[in-house]
Amino acid sequence: MIKRRLIPKLLLKRSKYGNKVALVTSVKFCDHIEIGDPVSQAKIYQAQMVDEILFLDIDASRDGRDFLLTDIIHKVADQLFMPLTVGGGVKSIDDFRALLLNGADKVSINTYAVRDPGLIRKAAGIFGSQCVVLAIDAKRDKDGVYKIWIKGGEEETGLDLVKWAVDGEKLGAGEILLTSIDNDGTRMGLDNELIKKVAEAVSIPVVASGGCGLASHFVDGFIKGKADAIAAGTYFCFKDENPMQVRSQVKSAGIPIRIFT
Amino acid sequence: MTVGIIDYGMGNLLSVKNALEILGAEVSVCTQPQDIYRVDKIVLPGVGAFTDCMSNLHSKGFVEALNENVMKGAKPILGICLGMQVMARKGDENGGCPGLGWFDAEVVRLTPQDSSLRIPHIGWNNIAFNLNSPLFGGLPESPDVYFVHSYYMKCGSADNVDATFDYSGIFTAAVRKNNIMGTQFHPEKSQDIGLKILDNFLRWNP
Numbered sequence: 001m002i003k004r005r006l007i008p009k010l011l012l013k014r015s016k017y018g019n020k021v022a023l024v025t026s027v028k029f030c031d032h033i034e035i036g037d038p039v040s041q042a043k044i045y046q047a048q049m050v051d052e053i054l055f056l057d058i059d060a061s062r063d064g065r066d067f068l069l070t071d072i073i074h075k076v077a078d079q080l081f082m083p084l085t086v087g088g089g090v091k092s093i094d095d096f097r098a099l100l101l102n103g104a105d106k107v108s109i110n111t112y113a114v115r116d117p118g119l120i121r122k123a124a125g126i127f128g129s130q131c132v133v134l135a136i137d138a139k140r141d142k143d144g145v146y147k148i149w150i151k152g153g154e155e156e157t158g159l160d161l162v163k164w165a166v167d168g169e170k171l172g173a174g175e176i177l178l179t180s181i182d183n184d185g186t187r188m189g190l191d192n193e194l195i196k197k198v199a200e201a202v203s204i205p206v207v208a209s210g211g212c213g214l215a216s217h218f219v220d221g222f223i224k225g226k227a228d229a230i231a232a233g234t235y236f237c238f239k240d241e242n243p244m245q246v247r248s249q250v251k252s253a254g255i256p257i258r259i260f261t
Numbered sequence: 262m263t264v265g266i267i268d269y270g271m272g273n274l275l276s277v278k279n280a281l282e283i284l285g286a287e288v289s290v291c292t293q294p295q296d297i298y299r300v301d302k303i304v305l306p307g308v309g310a311f312t313d314c315m316s317n318l319h320s321k322g323f324v325e326a327l328n329e330n331v332m333k334g335a336k337p338i339l340g341i342c343l344g345m346q347v348m349a350r351k352g353d354e355n356g357g358c359p360g361l362g363w364f365d366a367e368v369v370r371l372t373p374q375d376s377s378l379r380i381p382h383i384g385w386n387n388i389a390f391n392l393n394s395p396l397f398g399g400l401p402e403s404p405d406v407y408f409v410h411s412y413y414m415k416c417g418s419a420d421n422v423d424a425t426f427d428y429s430g431i432f433t434a435a436v437r438k439n440n441i442m443g444t445q446f447h448p449e450k451s452q453d454i455g456l457k458i459l460d461n462f463l464r465w466n467p
Contacts (some may be wrong), residue, residue: 001427002378003385003405049452051385074275081280083407083450100308103275105409105450128309128343130381130409174381174411205379228379258385258405 003256004222005051005229006243008236009209010038012057012068012088021068025234026058027185029137029153035237042076045236048243049260052083054177054207054231056108056135058152060089070102077103087135087177096123100131108133108177111150114157114164117171124172133207134173136165138194139181146194153181161194162201169202176202177231180210185234187213195225207231215241215249222255264463265291265300267327267344269317273449277306277341280449284460294326302463303327303336307343311352311368311412314343315360327361335440339462342410345436345443349414363441365417366433371410373429381411388434388446390424395465396435396442396458397424404454406434406446413445440467 013032015022022034023041042053055076057069073086086099087108096107107127113120113134124132137153138146138161146161165176178198180191188211195208208227212218212235221227235241250257264286266274274290281288281304291297305327307314318324330336340348349366352358360368371380385405390397413432416422423442424435436443442462448455 001386002382005384046452077275078279081276081283081449081455082452083409083447100273101275103273103279105273105276105447126309126313129411130383131308174409175383203379204381205383229384 001256003051003258004227004250005207006218006246006250006257007052007054007085007207007229007231008045008050008243009054009056009231009233010041011233012038012055012072013059014068021072023237024058025185025237029058029181029184031185038072039075041237042080045243046080046082049258050082050243051258052085052229053080054085054108055087057088070098073099073104074102085133085177087133092119093122093126096127096131100127106131106133106175108135110135110137113168114148114150114159117167120168120171120173124174129172129174132173133175133177134165134168135177135179136161136168136198137179137181146197149181162197165198165202169204173204175205175207177207177209183211184209186211187234189213189217190221190225190227190230192220192225195221195227199226199228205229209233215246218246218250219253219255222250223253262302262463263287263289263300264302264304265289265297266304266306267297267323268292269314269321269323273308274306276449277304280456280459281463284456284463286463294322297323297326297330301336303330303338305338305340305344305347307341307347309343311343311346311354311360312358314347315352315358318347324361331441332363335467337440337462337465337467338442340441340443341449342445342447345445346412346414348436348441348443352412354412364414364421364436364438366414366421366436368412369415371413371428371432375429378429381409382428383409386426386428386446388424388426390435391422394423394435394437395467396437396444396461398461400454400457406448406451406454406458408446410445414443
Protein backbone atom coordinates (compact mmCIF):
# COMPACT_ATOMS: atom_id res chain seq x y z
CA MET A 1 0.00 0.00 0.00
CA ILE A 2 1.24 3.48 -0.84
CA LYS A 3 2.29 5.43 2.26
CA ARG A 4 1.62 9.03 3.18
CA ARG A 5 4.81 11.06 3.26
CA LEU A 6 6.49 13.34 5.81
CA ILE A 7 8.68 15.94 4.14
CA PRO A 8 10.94 18.37 5.99
CA LYS A 9 11.01 21.65 4.12
CA LEU A 10 14.32 23.48 4.08
CA LEU A 11 13.96 27.15 3.25
CA LEU A 12 17.12 28.69 1.87
CA LYS A 13 18.08 32.33 1.77
CA ARG A 14 21.22 34.37 1.25
CA SER A 15 22.76 34.79 4.71
CA LYS A 16 22.86 38.16 6.41
CA TYR A 17 26.31 37.21 7.65
CA GLY A 18 28.41 36.82 4.54
CA ASN A 19 28.10 35.30 1.12
CA LYS A 20 26.63 31.88 1.84
CA VAL A 21 23.32 30.09 1.87
CA ALA A 22 21.53 29.88 5.18
CA LEU A 23 18.72 27.63 6.34
CA VAL A 24 15.87 29.81 7.64
CA THR A 25 12.36 29.60 9.03
CA SER A 26 9.59 32.04 8.19
CA VAL A 27 6.26 33.23 9.54
CA LYS A 28 3.61 34.11 6.95
CA PHE A 29 6.45 34.25 4.37
CA CYS A 30 8.16 37.04 6.40
CA ASP A 31 10.16 37.22 9.66
CA HIS A 32 13.03 35.04 8.59
CA ILE A 33 15.29 33.52 11.22
CA GLU A 34 18.61 31.96 10.25
CA ILE A 35 18.97 28.64 11.97
CA GLY A 36 21.82 26.75 10.35
CA ASP A 37 23.31 24.95 7.41
CA PRO A 38 21.09 23.15 4.90
CA VAL A 39 23.47 20.29 4.11
CA SER A 40 24.11 19.20 7.71
CA GLN A 41 20.42 19.60 8.50
CA ALA A 42 19.49 17.42 5.53
CA LYS A 43 21.84 14.71 6.82
CA ILE A 44 20.04 14.72 10.17
CA TYR A 45 16.73 14.24 8.38
CA GLN A 46 18.21 11.37 6.40
CA ALA A 47 19.26 9.73 9.67
CA GLN A 48 15.69 10.20 10.91
CA MET A 49 14.48 8.38 7.77
CA VAL A 50 12.15 11.07 6.50
CA ASP A 51 10.35 10.20 3.26
CA GLU A 52 11.64 13.00 1.07
CA ILE A 53 13.31 16.41 1.48
CA LEU A 54 12.15 19.68 -0.03
CA PHE A 55 14.55 22.57 -0.66
CA LEU A 56 13.16 25.98 -1.54
CA ASP A 57 15.22 29.06 -2.33
CA ILE A 58 12.69 31.54 -1.00
CA ASP A 59 13.97 34.80 -2.39
CA ALA A 60 15.26 33.78 -5.78
CA SER A 61 12.11 34.78 -7.67
CA ARG A 62 11.58 37.81 -5.44
CA ASP A 63 15.04 39.16 -6.24
CA GLY A 64 14.98 37.94 -9.81
CA ARG A 65 18.53 36.70 -9.29
CA ASP A 66 20.10 33.41 -10.31
CA PHE A 67 19.42 30.60 -7.95
CA LEU A 68 21.87 29.21 -5.44
CA LEU A 69 20.34 25.80 -5.44
CA THR A 70 22.53 23.90 -7.86
CA ASP A 71 25.57 23.75 -5.56
CA ILE A 72 23.56 22.91 -2.48
CA ILE A 73 21.64 20.11 -4.15
CA HIS A 74 24.84 18.67 -5.56
CA LYS A 75 26.41 18.53 -2.09
CA VAL A 76 23.29 16.96 -0.63
CA ALA A 77 22.91 14.38 -3.40
CA ASP A 78 26.50 13.26 -2.80
CA GLN A 79 25.51 11.97 0.60
CA LEU A 80 21.77 11.33 0.65
CA PHE A 81 20.01 8.43 -1.03
CA MET A 82 16.46 9.63 -0.87
CA PRO A 83 14.03 11.69 -2.96
CA LEU A 84 14.89 15.37 -3.26
CA THR A 85 12.53 18.08 -4.49
CA VAL A 86 13.99 21.46 -5.29
CA GLY A 87 12.53 24.83 -6.21
CA GLY A 88 12.64 28.60 -5.94
CA GLY A 89 13.29 30.90 -8.88
CA VAL A 90 13.14 28.11 -11.48
CA LYS A 91 12.36 29.86 -14.73
CA SER A 92 13.51 27.77 -17.68
CA ILE A 93 14.13 24.32 -19.09
CA ASP A 94 17.84 24.94 -18.49
CA ASP A 95 17.14 25.47 -14.78
CA PHE A 96 15.22 22.19 -14.67
CA ARG A 97 18.05 20.39 -16.40
CA ALA A 98 20.74 21.88 -14.13
CA LEU A 99 18.88 20.83 -10.99
CA LEU A 100 18.03 17.34 -12.25
CA LEU A 101 21.63 16.75 -13.36
CA ASN A 102 22.84 17.82 -9.92
CA GLY A 103 20.73 15.28 -8.08
CA ALA A 104 17.19 16.65 -7.80
CA ASP A 105 14.39 14.17 -8.50
CA LYS A 106 11.60 16.70 -8.78
CA VAL A 107 11.66 20.41 -9.51
CA SER A 108 8.99 22.80 -8.30
CA ILE A 109 7.90 25.87 -10.22
CA ASN A 110 5.65 28.68 -9.09
CA THR A 111 6.18 32.28 -10.21
CA TYR A 112 7.45 31.43 -13.67
CA ALA A 113 4.71 28.85 -14.22
CA VAL A 114 2.14 31.59 -13.66
CA ARG A 115 4.04 33.94 -16.00
CA ASP A 116 4.36 31.21 -18.65
CA PRO A 117 2.12 28.18 -18.10
CA GLY A 118 3.69 26.64 -21.23
CA LEU A 119 6.79 25.99 -19.12
CA ILE A 120 4.88 23.26 -17.28
CA ARG A 121 3.99 21.51 -20.54
CA LYS A 122 7.48 21.86 -21.94
CA ALA A 123 9.20 20.56 -18.80
CA ALA A 124 6.77 17.63 -18.51
CA GLY A 125 7.34 16.78 -22.19
CA ILE A 126 11.10 16.68 -21.79
CA PHE A 127 11.62 15.32 -18.27
CA GLY A 128 8.29 13.61 -17.61
CA SER A 129 5.38 14.73 -15.44
CA GLN A 130 6.84 13.01 -12.41
CA CYS A 131 9.63 15.64 -12.32
CA VAL A 132 7.36 18.66 -12.43
CA VAL A 133 5.87 19.97 -9.20
CA LEU A 134 3.52 22.94 -9.41
CA ALA A 135 3.94 25.02 -6.25
CA ILE A 136 0.93 27.12 -5.29
CA ASP A 137 1.04 29.72 -2.50
CA ALA A 138 -2.47 30.66 -1.37
CA LYS A 139 -3.81 33.32 0.97
CA ARG A 140 -7.36 34.31 1.92
CA ASP A 141 -8.48 37.81 0.99
CA LYS A 142 -10.66 39.92 3.31
CA ASP A 143 -13.75 38.04 2.14
CA GLY A 144 -12.15 34.71 2.92
CA VAL A 145 -11.63 33.79 -0.75
CA TYR A 146 -8.38 32.04 -1.59
CA LYS A 147 -6.04 34.00 -3.82
CA ILE A 148 -2.84 32.79 -5.42
CA TRP A 149 0.32 34.76 -4.79
CA ILE A 150 3.71 34.58 -6.52
CA LYS A 151 7.22 36.00 -6.00
CA GLY A 152 7.43 34.61 -2.49
CA GLY A 153 4.09 36.10 -1.44
CA GLU A 154 4.68 39.58 -2.85
CA GLU A 155 2.39 39.66 -5.87
CA GLU A 156 -1.24 38.62 -6.17
CA THR A 157 -2.18 36.93 -9.40
CA GLY A 158 -5.96 37.00 -9.64
CA LEU A 159 -5.92 33.31 -10.60
CA ASP A 160 -8.65 31.04 -9.29
CA LEU A 161 -7.20 28.46 -6.90
CA VAL A 162 -8.98 25.33 -8.08
CA LYS A 163 -8.87 26.28 -11.74
CA TRP A 164 -5.12 26.90 -11.61
CA ALA A 165 -4.50 23.56 -9.88
CA VAL A 166 -6.61 21.72 -12.46
CA ASP A 167 -4.97 23.61 -15.33
CA GLY A 168 -1.56 22.73 -13.88
CA GLU A 169 -2.45 19.06 -13.92
CA LYS A 170 -3.73 19.29 -17.51
CA LEU A 171 -0.52 21.02 -18.58
CA GLY A 172 1.46 18.09 -17.20
CA ALA A 173 2.38 18.79 -13.58
CA GLY A 174 2.86 15.52 -11.67
CA GLU A 175 2.34 16.87 -8.18
CA ILE A 176 1.12 19.99 -6.39
CA LEU A 177 2.91 21.64 -3.49
CA LEU A 178 0.27 23.73 -1.76
CA THR A 179 1.26 26.25 0.90
CA SER A 180 -0.98 28.43 3.03
CA ILE A 181 0.67 31.83 3.44
CA ASP A 182 -1.71 32.67 6.31
CA ASN A 183 -0.72 29.61 8.32
CA ASP A 184 2.98 29.47 7.40
CA GLY A 185 5.17 29.32 10.51
CA THR A 186 2.25 29.95 12.88
CA ARG A 187 2.18 26.38 14.28
CA MET A 188 -1.62 26.74 14.44
CA GLY A 189 -2.32 23.81 12.14
CA LEU A 190 -2.66 23.31 8.40
CA ASP A 191 -5.41 25.01 6.42
CA ASN A 192 -7.34 21.80 5.82
CA GLU A 193 -10.15 23.51 3.94
CA LEU A 194 -7.62 24.82 1.42
CA ILE A 195 -5.92 21.45 1.06
CA LYS A 196 -9.18 19.57 0.63
CA LYS A 197 -10.41 21.95 -2.08
CA VAL A 198 -7.35 21.22 -4.18
CA ALA A 199 -6.94 17.53 -3.27
CA GLU A 200 -10.52 16.81 -4.37
CA ALA A 201 -10.18 18.73 -7.61
CA VAL A 202 -7.03 17.07 -9.00
CA SER A 203 -5.95 13.47 -9.51
CA ILE A 204 -2.22 14.08 -8.97
CA PRO A 205 -0.71 13.93 -5.45
CA VAL A 206 -0.98 17.02 -3.25
CA VAL A 207 1.77 17.96 -0.80
CA ALA A 208 0.35 20.30 1.84
CA SER A 209 2.38 22.80 3.79
CA GLY A 210 2.11 25.69 6.21
CA GLY A 211 1.14 25.66 9.86
CA CYS A 212 2.15 22.38 11.50
CA GLY A 213 2.80 22.84 15.21
CA LEU A 214 1.64 19.55 16.70
CA ALA A 215 1.85 15.94 15.58
CA SER A 216 -1.96 15.94 15.48
CA HIS A 217 -1.86 18.63 12.79
CA PHE A 218 -0.28 16.08 10.45
CA VAL A 219 -3.04 13.60 11.23
CA ASP A 220 -5.65 16.29 10.47
CA GLY A 221 -3.93 17.19 7.21
CA PHE A 222 -4.05 13.58 6.04
CA ILE A 223 -7.62 12.90 7.19
CA LYS A 224 -9.46 16.24 6.93
CA GLY A 225 -7.29 17.80 4.24
CA LYS A 226 -6.84 14.56 2.26
CA ALA A 227 -3.19 15.43 1.67
CA ASP A 228 -0.95 12.78 0.15
CA ALA A 229 2.11 14.23 1.83
CA ILE A 230 2.80 16.98 4.34
CA ALA A 231 5.81 19.27 4.28
CA ALA A 232 6.87 21.16 7.40
CA GLY A 233 9.70 23.63 7.98
CA THR A 234 9.43 25.33 11.36
CA TYR A 235 7.99 22.23 13.02
CA PHE A 236 10.96 19.98 12.23
CA CYS A 237 13.70 22.62 12.13
CA PHE A 238 13.61 23.63 15.75
CA LYS A 239 13.98 20.00 16.89
CA ASP A 240 11.41 20.20 19.69
CA GLU A 241 9.63 17.57 17.66
CA ASN A 242 10.99 15.02 15.24
CA PRO A 243 9.74 12.95 12.32
CA MET A 244 9.82 9.71 14.32
CA GLN A 245 7.31 11.06 16.85
CA VAL A 246 5.00 12.30 14.13
CA ARG A 247 5.28 8.98 12.33
CA SER A 248 4.06 6.96 15.30
CA GLN A 249 1.17 9.34 15.94
CA VAL A 250 0.12 9.17 12.27
CA LYS A 251 0.37 5.38 12.39
CA SER A 252 -1.76 5.25 15.56
CA ALA A 253 -4.46 7.21 13.75
CA GLY A 254 -4.69 4.35 11.24
CA ILE A 255 -3.03 6.21 8.37
CA PRO A 256 -0.59 4.22 6.19
CA ILE A 257 2.95 5.47 6.80
CA ARG A 258 6.43 3.96 6.90
CA ILE A 259 7.42 2.70 10.32
CA PHE A 260 10.86 1.69 11.51
CA THR A 261 11.40 -0.68 14.35
CA MET B 262 34.86 -4.69 -11.46
CA THR B 263 33.65 -1.65 -13.38
CA VAL B 264 30.00 -0.68 -13.61
CA GLY B 265 29.01 1.42 -16.58
CA ILE B 266 26.09 3.83 -16.28
CA ILE B 267 24.57 4.64 -19.64
CA ASP B 268 24.36 8.41 -20.14
CA TYR B 269 21.96 9.09 -22.99
CA GLY B 270 20.90 12.51 -21.78
CA MET B 271 18.04 11.46 -19.51
CA GLY B 272 17.91 10.54 -15.89
CA ASN B 273 19.50 11.30 -12.61
CA LEU B 274 22.91 9.73 -13.13
CA LEU B 275 24.50 11.42 -10.17
CA SER B 276 22.51 9.64 -7.48
CA VAL B 277 23.00 6.21 -9.07
CA LYS B 278 26.72 6.89 -9.45
CA ASN B 279 27.11 8.07 -5.85
CA ALA B 280 25.20 5.09 -4.50
CA LEU B 281 27.30 2.56 -6.46
CA GLU B 282 30.53 4.29 -5.41
CA ILE B 283 29.54 4.27 -1.74
CA LEU B 284 29.09 0.51 -2.15
CA GLY B 285 32.67 0.25 -3.40
CA ALA B 286 32.09 -0.13 -7.14
CA GLU B 287 34.27 1.51 -9.74
CA VAL B 288 31.84 3.49 -11.87
CA SER B 289 32.30 4.63 -15.42
CA VAL B 290 29.75 6.87 -17.12
CA CYS B 291 29.22 5.59 -20.67
CA THR B 292 28.60 8.52 -22.98
CA GLN B 293 29.55 6.61 -26.17
CA PRO B 294 28.39 3.16 -27.33
CA GLN B 295 31.99 1.85 -27.39
CA ASP B 296 32.34 2.65 -23.64
CA ILE B 297 29.95 -0.23 -22.90
CA TYR B 298 32.43 -2.79 -24.22
CA ARG B 299 34.92 -1.81 -21.50
CA VAL B 300 32.68 -2.36 -18.43
CA ASP B 301 31.73 -5.53 -16.56
CA LYS B 302 28.19 -4.61 -15.54
CA ILE B 303 25.72 -2.07 -16.84
CA VAL B 304 23.13 0.21 -15.24
CA LEU B 305 20.50 1.80 -17.45
CA PRO B 306 18.79 4.64 -15.57
CA GLY B 307 16.04 6.85 -16.89
CA VAL B 308 13.29 9.34 -16.27
CA GLY B 309 10.95 10.90 -18.78
CA ALA B 310 9.01 9.47 -21.67
CA PHE B 311 9.44 6.03 -23.28
CA THR B 312 9.50 7.38 -26.84
CA ASP B 313 12.15 10.03 -26.05
CA CYS B 314 14.25 7.46 -24.24
CA MET B 315 14.20 5.03 -27.17
CA SER B 316 14.90 7.75 -29.71
CA ASN B 317 17.88 8.97 -27.62
CA LEU B 318 19.23 5.42 -27.30
CA HIS B 319 18.91 4.99 -31.07
CA SER B 320 20.33 8.36 -32.08
CA LYS B 321 23.39 7.93 -29.86
CA GLY B 322 23.97 4.42 -31.19
CA PHE B 323 23.46 2.69 -27.84
CA VAL B 324 20.88 0.13 -28.98
CA GLU B 325 23.27 -1.99 -30.99
CA ALA B 326 25.99 -1.83 -28.31
CA LEU B 327 23.50 -2.79 -25.60
CA ASN B 328 22.20 -5.73 -27.63
CA GLU B 329 25.73 -6.99 -28.27
CA ASN B 330 26.89 -6.65 -24.66
CA VAL B 331 23.71 -7.80 -22.95
CA MET B 332 22.15 -10.33 -25.32
CA LYS B 333 25.31 -11.76 -26.90
CA GLY B 334 27.93 -10.89 -24.26
CA ALA B 335 25.60 -11.77 -21.34
CA LYS B 336 26.81 -8.84 -19.24
CA PRO B 337 24.63 -8.28 -16.17
CA ILE B 338 22.45 -5.21 -16.52
CA LEU B 339 20.10 -3.36 -14.16
CA GLY B 340 17.44 -1.08 -15.61
CA ILE B 341 15.93 1.49 -13.26
CA CYS B 342 12.44 2.95 -13.73
CA LEU B 343 12.22 4.00 -17.39
CA GLY B 344 15.52 2.15 -17.89
CA MET B 345 13.62 -1.04 -17.02
CA GLN B 346 10.53 -0.14 -19.02
CA VAL B 347 12.42 0.26 -22.31
CA MET B 348 13.52 -3.38 -22.01
CA ALA B 349 9.94 -4.30 -22.96
CA ARG B 350 8.74 -5.17 -26.43
CA LYS B 351 6.76 -1.97 -26.71
CA GLY B 352 5.62 1.16 -24.91
CA ASP B 353 2.09 2.50 -25.14
CA GLU B 354 2.92 6.12 -24.36
CA ASN B 355 2.20 8.68 -27.13
CA GLY B 356 0.71 6.21 -29.57
CA GLY B 357 3.19 3.38 -29.13
CA CYS B 358 6.87 2.80 -29.73
CA PRO B 359 9.01 -0.36 -29.92
CA GLY B 360 11.36 -0.98 -27.00
CA LEU B 361 14.56 -3.03 -26.73
CA GLY B 362 12.41 -6.17 -26.77
CA TRP B 363 14.32 -8.11 -24.10
CA PHE B 364 11.13 -8.96 -22.22
CA ASP B 365 7.82 -10.19 -23.56
CA ALA B 366 6.09 -7.19 -22.02
CA GLU B 367 4.27 -3.98 -22.79
CA VAL B 368 4.49 -0.71 -20.92
CA VAL B 369 1.01 0.61 -20.23
CA ARG B 370 -0.59 3.24 -18.04
CA LEU B 371 -1.20 2.35 -14.40
CA THR B 372 -4.84 1.53 -13.81
CA PRO B 373 -5.68 1.14 -10.13
CA GLN B 374 -9.17 -0.29 -9.59
CA ASP B 375 -9.85 2.41 -7.01
CA SER B 376 -10.08 5.43 -9.30
CA SER B 377 -9.52 7.85 -6.41
CA LEU B 378 -5.89 6.72 -6.24
CA ARG B 379 -3.53 9.25 -7.72
CA ILE B 380 -1.43 9.02 -10.85
CA PRO B 381 1.59 9.39 -10.91
CA HIS B 382 2.21 6.73 -8.27
CA ILE B 383 4.63 8.78 -6.17
CA GLY B 384 6.07 7.75 -2.84
CA TRP B 385 6.96 4.76 -0.72
CA ASN B 386 5.18 1.50 -1.34
CA ASN B 387 6.01 -1.98 -0.09
CA ILE B 388 6.91 -4.77 -2.49
CA ALA B 389 6.32 -8.51 -2.41
CA PHE B 390 9.40 -10.21 -3.83
CA ASN B 391 10.39 -13.65 -5.05
CA LEU B 392 12.43 -15.16 -2.21
CA ASN B 393 14.81 -16.77 -4.68
CA SER B 394 15.61 -13.51 -6.42
CA PRO B 395 19.27 -12.53 -6.12
CA LEU B 396 18.23 -8.87 -6.11
CA PHE B 397 16.33 -9.08 -2.84
CA GLY B 398 18.54 -11.34 -0.71
CA GLY B 399 18.97 -10.19 2.89
CA LEU B 400 16.00 -7.81 2.87
CA PRO B 401 13.21 -7.74 5.44
CA GLU B 402 9.79 -8.95 4.36
CA SER B 403 7.71 -6.48 2.37
CA PRO B 404 10.18 -3.56 2.35
CA ASP B 405 9.14 -0.03 1.38
CA VAL B 406 10.85 1.43 -1.69
CA TYR B 407 10.46 4.71 -3.55
CA PHE B 408 8.38 4.86 -6.73
CA VAL B 409 7.64 7.72 -9.10
CA HIS B 410 5.92 6.72 -12.36
CA SER B 411 2.64 6.68 -14.30
CA TYR B 412 3.26 3.61 -16.48
CA TYR B 413 4.17 0.06 -15.57
CA MET B 414 5.55 -3.02 -17.30
CA LYS B 415 2.88 -5.62 -18.01
CA CYS B 416 4.74 -8.90 -18.46
CA GLY B 417 3.58 -11.71 -20.74
CA SER B 418 5.23 -14.30 -18.51
CA ALA B 419 4.91 -14.33 -14.72
CA ASP B 420 8.29 -16.09 -14.63
CA ASN B 421 9.95 -12.77 -15.45
CA VAL B 422 8.36 -10.93 -12.52
CA ASP B 423 10.58 -10.84 -9.45
CA ALA B 424 8.58 -8.38 -7.36
CA THR B 425 5.19 -6.67 -7.34
CA PHE B 426 3.50 -3.77 -5.57
CA ASP B 427 -0.14 -3.24 -4.68
CA TYR B 428 -1.82 -0.04 -5.85
CA SER B 429 -5.39 -1.23 -5.87
CA GLY B 430 -4.23 -3.92 -8.28
CA ILE B 431 -0.99 -5.86 -8.46
CA PHE B 432 1.70 -4.34 -10.68
CA THR B 433 5.27 -5.17 -11.67
CA ALA B 434 7.95 -3.80 -9.33
CA ALA B 435 10.94 -5.78 -10.61
CA VAL B 436 11.78 -8.12 -13.49
CA ARG B 437 14.55 -10.60 -14.19
CA LYS B 438 15.55 -12.88 -17.04
CA ASN B 439 18.98 -14.51 -17.41
CA ASN B 440 21.50 -11.68 -16.98
CA ILE B 441 18.91 -8.89 -17.11
CA MET B 442 17.25 -7.21 -14.14
CA GLY B 443 15.05 -4.19 -13.79
CA THR B 444 13.28 -2.26 -11.04
CA GLN B 445 10.33 0.07 -11.45
CA PHE B 446 11.27 1.78 -8.19
CA HIS B 447 14.42 3.77 -7.52
CA PRO B 448 16.91 1.79 -5.40
CA GLU B 449 19.26 4.79 -5.41
CA LYS B 450 16.51 6.78 -3.66
CA SER B 451 15.27 4.08 -1.30
CA GLN B 452 17.65 4.70 1.59
CA ASP B 453 19.21 1.62 3.26
CA ILE B 454 16.88 -0.86 1.54
CA GLY B 455 17.79 0.55 -1.85
CA LEU B 456 21.51 0.44 -1.17
CA LYS B 457 21.17 -3.22 -0.18
CA ILE B 458 19.42 -3.95 -3.49
CA LEU B 459 22.19 -2.21 -5.44
CA ASP B 460 24.78 -4.13 -3.43
CA ASN B 461 23.00 -7.36 -4.37
CA PHE B 462 23.23 -6.35 -8.03
CA LEU B 463 26.97 -5.71 -7.65
CA ARG B 464 27.45 -9.18 -6.15
CA TRP B 465 25.24 -10.93 -8.69
CA ASN B 466 26.90 -13.49 -10.99
CA PRO B 467 24.17 -14.81 -13.28
